[in-house]
Amino acid sequence: MRQPFGFKNDVASAPLLFPLSARVFLAAALLSGIPPLHAQEQSTSSISREVKEVFERSAKAVVKIRAVDQHGKLAGTGFFIDSAGTLYTAYSVGADAEDFTVELEGKEIPAHQVMTDRRSGIAILKVDLPTPALPIGKSSSLELTTPVLTVGFPLDLPKTPSFGMIAGFDRKFLGRYFSTTHLRVNLPTQRGEAGAPLLNFKGEVVGILVSSVDNGSACYALPIDAAEKIRSDFVRFGEVRHGWVGINVAPAATPMEGSRAQFTDIMPNTPAAESGAKPGDILLQVGITAVREPEDVLDASFFLTAGDPVPITVFRGDEKLTFTVEAGFHPATPRPRIASPLSPGQAMPLGLDRTP
Numbered sequence: 101m102r103q104p105f106g107f108k109n110d111v112a113s114a115p116l117l118f119p120l121s122a123r124v125f126l127a128a129a130l131l132s133g134i135p136p137l138h139a140q141e142q143s144t145s146s147i148s149r150e151v152k153e154v155f156e157r158s159a160k161a162v163v164k165i166r167a168v169d170q171h172g173k174l175a176g177t178g179f180f181i182d183s184a185g186t187l188y189t190a191y192s193v194g195a196d197a198e199d200f201t202v203e204l205e206g207k208e209i210p211a212h213q214v215m216t217d218r219r220s221g222i223a224i225l226k227v228d229l230p231t232p233a234l235p236i237g238k239s240s241s242l243e244l245t246t247p248v249l250t251v252g253f254p255l256d257l258p259k260t261p262s263f264g265m266i267a268g269f270d271r272k273f274l275g276r277y278f279s280t281t282h283l284r285v286n287l288p289t290q291r292g293e294a295g296a297p298l299l300n301f302k303g304e305v306v307g308i309l310v311s312s313v314d315n316g317s318a319c320y321a322l323p324i325d326a327a328e329k330i331r332s333d334f335v336r337f338g339e340v341r342h343g344w345v346g347i348n349v350a351p352a353a354t355p356m357e358g359s360r361a362q363f364t365d366i367m368p369n370t371p372a373a374e375s376g377a378k379p380g381d382i383l384l385q386v387g388i389t390a391v392r393e394p395e396d397v398l399d400a401s402f403f404l405t406a407g408d409p410v411p412i413t414v415f416r417g418d419e420k421l422t423f424t425v426e427a428g429f430h431p432a433t434p435r436p437r438i439a440s441p442l443s444p445g446q447a448m449p450l451g452l453d454r455t456p
Contacts, residue, residue, distance in 0.1 A: 147263075151249055154303045155261040161232040162251045162259060162297060163204050165189055165211070165225070167197035177252040177296040178202065178225060179234050179305065185227040188327060189295030190310050191216055194223025202227055217340045219279045219433055220330050221310040221322055223295075234297055237304025239323030242266050242283065250287060250309060252296035262287050267318065271395050280402035282320045283307050289319040298324075329403055336405075343404025343427030345412070346370025349383055349394045356382040356415045361394045363414070372412075375423040381414035401430070 161180045166173065176193030180186065187202070194200070195218070200211040204227070214224040242248075246266045254260055264287025271281050285298065289312040298307035298321045307321030333340045347370075352362035361383040366372050383391045386400035387410050404410055406429040413422045 147247075150301055151261060151263050154249060154299055154301060155251060157303045158234055158297070158299060159251055159259055159261075160205075161234045163187065163202040164253045164259075164292075165193055165295065166201045166203070166208070167193070168199045169197040175253065175256060175292055176294045177292065177309075179251075179295075179297040180231045181236060181305070182233050183230055185229055185231045186214070187211075187225050187227070187231075188297070188305075188308055189223050189225060190308065191218055191221045191223050192310075193295045194225050200225055204231070215334050215340065217330050219340075219342060220326060222308055222327050222330060224331065224334070234299075235302075235304045236324060236328065237300055237302065237306045239283065239306045239325045242269075242300075242306055242323075244268070247301060248285060248287070248306065249299050249301075250289075250293070250296045251299070252289075252293035252309070254290035254292050256292055262289070262293075264288070264318075270320070271398055273313070273320070277398060278320075280326050280399050281323065282310075283323055284313075285319050285321055286317075287319055289316050293319075326402060329405075333405055337407075340433075341406035342402070342430040342433040343406045343408065343410070344370075344401060344430040345372045345375075345386075345404070345410060345425050345427055347372045347377060347383075347412075349397055351394055352382055357384055357420070359384050359392050359415070361391045361396065371425045371428045375412065375425045376421070377412065377414060377423055378416065381416050381421075383412070383414055384420065385413040386410065387412075406430070 163178055165176045165178045174193065174197060176189055178187040178189035181188055194213060195216040200213065201208045202211050209227050209229065211225045211227045214226050216223040244266055248266060249261055249263045251259060251261050264285050266283060267286040268284035269281050270284050271278055283298065289309060293309055296309045297305045298309060300306050305324050307323055308327055309319055310322050311320045313320060330340055346367045348364045348367065349361045350364045352360045359382050363377060363379050363381045363383060365379050366377055385391055387404060389396070389400035389403060391397060391400060404427045406427050408427055410425050410427050411422050412425055413420060
């Protein structure tokens with residue numbers, strides 16, 4: 101008989117696919133003498149039930165977004181994050197368009213644009229009525245193979261769940277860097293699903309779908325922690341403030357204190373120029389973000405807010421030093437327009453009812 105999903109009939113293979121509750125069930129079934137294949141089938145049914153439960157709890161807060169841009173009509177997905185009608189979506193859906201509406205309980209409700217940010221790839225819209233909302237989780241708690249699902253509107257079809265797992269935490273794709281680490285998810289996507297929520301099995305949002313890869317067989321999601329940083333800036337200042345301190349790093353010949361990120365030069369006329377940092381310092385931490393490799397600076401920089409004081413910890417000689425720098429505006433993000441993390445050819449944008 102064909103084995104479900106092509107996995108072996110043993111417990112060792114189960115962690116690759118099954119969430120904890122299903123794995124516990126599978127182990128208990130095997131110990132009680134239930135045939136292995138039958139135990140896997142029951143575990144698969146358990147997963148289906150969990151996915152169905154999350155879908156049924158979350159679906160009401162996920163909406164289809166329609167709008168018009170210079171090319172014509174477009175459609176995508178969004179989800180409410182508070183009871184006042186605020187919703188997240190992808191930049192490709194909620195940015196360069198007008199005449200926004202959302203489909204809520206079978207009705208077309210007018211919506212308006214609150215903010216957009218090309219660097220992160222997200223947008224925020226709002227409707228003026230009470231709405232259901234999804235709880236916000238923590239993307240920092242995700243691990244490889246964590247099971248996740250999304251709810252969206254593929255190809256203008258009805259609301260649809262999709263199930264997959266976290267396959268990677270990527271800082272670049274096809275040789276080009278993202279603005280911060282993105283979640284690579286083994287989850288099929290289609291046009292119309294840009295802006296859909298990525299959910300854990302508690303029904304909490306852990307990411308926002310922003311692009312598809314490999315002909316739609318997988319996708320990238322912006323971690324919800326990154327999206328919440330963007331929203332926090334807007335709530336505080338009425339604009340997004342991507343921060344920057346102006347220090348270049350490169351791999352150190354010898355790691356120190358667990359870090360290989362070494363300052364190569366301190367650029368003049370930058371926030372760091374008067375901080376006391378020197379070329380050759382080993383960077384250990386920027387703000388709340390620990391640094392181990394030079395590429396860690398990408399995430400550290402993304403979570404800086406221009407105008408905020410930033411503690412920077414380095415190792416110099418045989419001692420640790422901490423400098424406080426006031427972050428400036430990132431030079432790659434001229435105000436108010438912000439550069440896109442998805443360069444042409446890097447990833448296919450979702451959310452368009454037309455060929456990208």
